[in-house]
Amino acid sequence: MNWKEWRKRDYYYKKAKKEGFFSRAVYKLAEMNNKYKILRENIIVLDIGTSPGSWSQYILNKYKNVKVIGVDIVEPKIRDERYIFIKGDITSEETRKQIMKYKYDVILSDACPKLTGVKDVDDTRIYELLLSILDIIKLSLKFGGNCIVKALNFSNLQEIFKEYERMFSFCKLFKPSASIKRSREIYIIGRKRIR
Numbered sequence: 001m002n003w004k005e006w007r008k009r010d011y012y013y014k015k016a017k018k019e020g021f022f023s024r025a026v027y028k029l030a031e032m033n034n035k036y037k038i039l040r041e042n043i044i045v046l047d048i049g050t051s052p053g054s055w056s057q058y059i060l061n062k063y064k065n066v067k068v069i070g071v072d073i074v075e076p077k078i079r080d081e082r083y084i085f086i087k088g089d090i091t092s093e094e095t096r097k098q099i100m101k102y103k104y105d106v107i108l109s110d111a112c113p114k115l116t117g118v119k120d121v122d123d124t125r126i127y128e129l130l131l132s133i134l135d136i137i138k139l140s141l142k143f144g145g146n147c148i149v150k151a152l153n154f155s156n157l158q159e160i161f162k163e164y165e166r167m168f169s170f171c172k173l174f175k176p177s178a179s180i181k182r183s184r185e186i187y188i189i190g191r192k193r194i195r
């Protein structure tokens with residue numbers, strides 16, 4: 001079965017289409033938010049790797065008084081006055097400068113680098129992206145703030161995870177039900193930044 005055929009049969013893909021979400025990824029965020037209480041009213045959220053936009057869509061649908069800053073190389077489908085889009089690569093200086101204009105209550109990242117299938121190359125790409133995200137969190141997440149960061153299961157995951165454990169009062173690695181079982185995808189949950 002090719003990817004398009006698989007997608008047509010996929011429960012979460014069909015559910016997202018029916019409920020008007022741009023991507024099946026929405027159900028990963030919904031599950032993690034329901035379980036770990038990451039989001040709430042009256043907050044400012046950074047959504048890294050925002051496109052096509054289902055995570056931001058979920059936040060804007062569920063909470064009235066929120067502001068979402070989305071960042072991606074690709075344009076999102078979202079149009080909402082509470083949503084600001086920054087177009088760019090988060091590893092570039094220019095994009096980081098724009099991101100740093102705000103301080104965030106919650107930082108989310110569903111970004112994933114382009115993978116080649118060559119383990120060493122992919123591990124380096126994942127590691128570099130995760131270091132960039134960690135740096136953004138250190139510089140712009142408010143104390144007391146929460147995060148969810150996609151981290152593919154790779155050789156330096158424990159090293160990165162230890163950094164999160166130092167920064168948050170609660171930390172967990174979590175694989176949501178909508179995450180494809182055979183994929184290496186896993187999320188780092190961080191609650192209540194303490195340092």
Ligand SMILES: C[S@@+](CC[C@H](N)C(=O)[O-])C[C@H]1O[C@@H](n2cnc3c(N)ncnc32)[C@H](O)[C@@H]1O
Binds near residue numbers: 049114
């Ligand atoms: C799985 S998609 C995110 C789906 C999104 N959470 C949603 O619910 O619609 C991953 C996104 O990360 C973006 N991305 C990957 N690397 C990036 C980088 N270095 N800077 C900015 N965006 C990046 C990709 O362009 C892609 O749109």
